[in-house]
Amino acid sequence: MEIIEQAKSKVNRVKRDDDSSLASSPDSARKRRKKITSPSPTSSPLPASVLHSRNPLPLSPRRSPSTPKPHKPLPTFYTPNSGGMGRRRSQSAPLPLLPTTLDPLPPWPSHPLLYPEFSTHCKDLIPLPSFYLPKIYSLLSPTPTDGVTESQFETFAKTNLIWSLDEIYYNLTKSPSSPHLLPSSFRPILTSLLSHHPGLTFLSSHTDFQQKYIDTVIARIFYECDEEGLGYLTRRMCRKGKVWEAFEEVGREEDINKVLRFFSYEHFYVLYCRFWELDLNRDYKITKPDLLKYGDHSLSNLIVERIFTHARRFNGIINPDEMCYEDFIFFMLSEENKQSPVSVKYWFDILDVDGDGVLNLKDMKSFYNVQSHRMQCLGHEVVPFEDVLCQMYDLIKPKSEVGVVVEDFLQPECDKVSGALFDALFNLNKYLQFESRDPFLERTKREDEFDNDWDRYACVDYNRLAMEEEQREDDRNQMEIEWEGGEGDNNMNIGE
Numbered sequence: 270m271e272i273i274e275q276a277k278s279k280v281n282r283v284k285r286d287d288d289s290s291l292a293s294s295p296d297s298a299r300k301r302r303k304k305i306t307s308p309s310p311t312s313s314p315l316p317a318s319v320l321h322s323r324n325p326l327p328l329s330p331r332r333s334p335s336t337p338k339p340h341k342p343l344p345t346f347y348t349p350n351s352g353g354m355g356r357r358r359s360q361s362a363p364l365p366l367l368p369t370t371l372d373p374l375p376p377w378p379s380h381p382l383l384y385p386e387f388s389t390h391c392k393d394l395i396p397l398p399s400f401y402l403p404k405i406y407s408l409l410s411p412t413p414t415d416g417v418t419e420s421q422f423e424t425f426a427k428t429n430l431i432w433s434l435d436e437i438y439y440n441l442t443k444s445p446s447s448p449h450l451l452p453s454s455f456r457p458i459l460t461s462l463l464s465h466h467p468g469l470t471f472l473s474s475h476t477d478f479q480q481k482y483i484d485t486v487i488a489r490i491f492y493e494c495d496e497e498g499l500g501y502l503t504r505r506m507c508r509k510g511k512v513w514e515a516f517e518e519v520g521r522e523e524d525i526n527k528v529l530r531f532f533s534y535e536h537f538y539v540l541y542c543r544f545w546e547l548d549l550n551r552d553y554k555i556t557k558p559d560l561l562k563y564g565d566h567s568l569s570n571l572i573v574e575r576i577f578t579h580a581r582r583f584n585g586i587i588n589p590d591e592m593c594y595e596d597f598i599f600f601m602l603s604e605e606n607k608q609s610p611v612s613v614k615y616w617f618d619i620l621d622v623d624g625d626g627v628l629n630l631k632d633m634k635s636f637y638n639v640q641s642h643r644m645q646c647l648g649h650e651v652v653p654f655e656d657v658l659c660q661m662y663d664l665i666k667p668k669s670e671v672g673v674v675v676e677d678f679l680q681p682e683c684d685k686v687s688g689a690l691f692d693a694l695f696n697l698n699k700y701l702q703f704e705s706r707d708p709f710l711e712r713t714k715r716e717d718e719f720d721n722d723w724d725r726y727a728c729v730d731y732n733r734l735a736m737e738e739e740q741r742e743d744d745r746n747q748m749e750i751e752w753e754g755g756e757g758d759n760n761m762n763i764g765e
């Protein structure tokens with residue numbers, strides 16, 4: 270049982286690391302403040318009525334719409350080997366666990382353990398969140414009624430739990446028959462998450478939405494990590510994308526909406542509702558006319574055409590007429606978070622019409638011509654292309670005069686402004702907003718609690734959608750009261 274003790278020591282070390290990082294990081298300070306502000310649950314399961322309301326999904330039970338945002342915390346001074354979420358410890362090399370002398374393990378019962386007993390007995394022996402236990406049980410006991418013996422568990426621990434944490438996550442998430450992690454590899458684990466996580470149990474009576482939630486998490490993981498569109502993830506890609514750090518966070522954080530990377534229910538709500546609004550014929554596909562309606566018709570015809578023919582797709586297959594829900598997630602995350610490197614690459618490939626890896630004058634002018642024509646039609650003052658270009662070059666400072674390359678956009682000092690060039694080329698509403706630069710909005714953005722535009726957008730949009738939904742619910746209740754009152758009057762009249 271030495272190997273089990275080693276596994277347990279790892280769990281304890283992980284917990285200690287978590288505690289110390291929670292005590293010091295600005296992220297954790299922000300999260301603690303947010304926890305104070307969670308109000309009481311709103312109406313969650315909406316069985317039949319959800320299908321007829323404008324938004325199809327139940328609201329998150331932990332909504333905090335009217336809470337003022339806290340001030341951004343002052344940055345802490347540099348501390349070696351510390352930092353925010355995802356930098357708690359190195360996971361780069363497969364390191365064997367170190368033996369320690371911690372609490373003695375409970376003796377393994379003489380009989381094979383069936384799942385409920387197995388999960389209670391082993392939850393502290395496995396250095397992964399408890400939603401991994403069903404998968405591990407199914408590996409050890411392919412027939413659920415067989416149970417797991419001590420020697421089976423010991424053999425499993427010796428083979429699987431001796432590596433670094435990211436190796437353990439990777440190996441236990443992927444299918445044993447596949448060399449890599451496929452989108453489908455995540456399904457059993459995420460299904461288990463839905464039944465284990467206290468922030469997701471309110472979805473238990475909505476099987477359809479549970480599947481959509483799983484689709485969303487998988488698409489978000491692949492959006493961030495599978496930049497080449499390979500359709501699978503390697504160990505290195507997961508490590509670079511800090512996938513397992515997000516899994517650890519969702520394992521210990523009870524409020525699902527605080528896990529902003531991949532798992533937030535509020536983020537899922539926004540993505541799915543915005544898709545649902547555009548997919549009017551409910552075939553789970555978006556067409557070009559549908560996408561033109563996105564963001565109050567903010568996108569030009571030309572960019573929508575290019576999105577359908579050249580944007581990165583979830584399954585790597587371009588369909589010039591349709592995009593599926595996952596493709597829409599790729600689009601929306603890119604559209605609402607233009608400062609992220611993944612988004613920059615997404616838009617760059619679309620805008621680089623001749624495909625030479627440089628955004629030159631010709632590439633950009635074709636898009637700006639369409640944009641300026643729309644401005645003219647809507648009665649806005651049209652800024653000449655050369656002036657826009659000068660303004661943008663001043664902001665981005667490309668290294669070559671020939672044009673802008675991806676690396677120019679990715680310079681650290683550019684991340685707040687590179688989206689402005691994209692908006693100038695194809696998003697009319699955001700470009701006009703940028704041109705009118707509201708100093709109050711700019712200041713609010715600088716001082717708010719969010720690290721990126723997507724998190725900021727999702728929070729605002731969720732609160733907006735939720736308020737609309739609550740208003741509709743109030744209207745429905747009011748109508749029912751009035752109807753019942755009217756019926757009462759009628760009955761009285763009939764009685765008289």
Ligand SMILES: [Ca+2]
Nearest residue numbers: 548550552554
């Ligand atoms: Ca459709």
Ligand SMILES: [Ca+2]
Nearest residue numbers: 621623625627
């Ligand atoms: Ca080009």
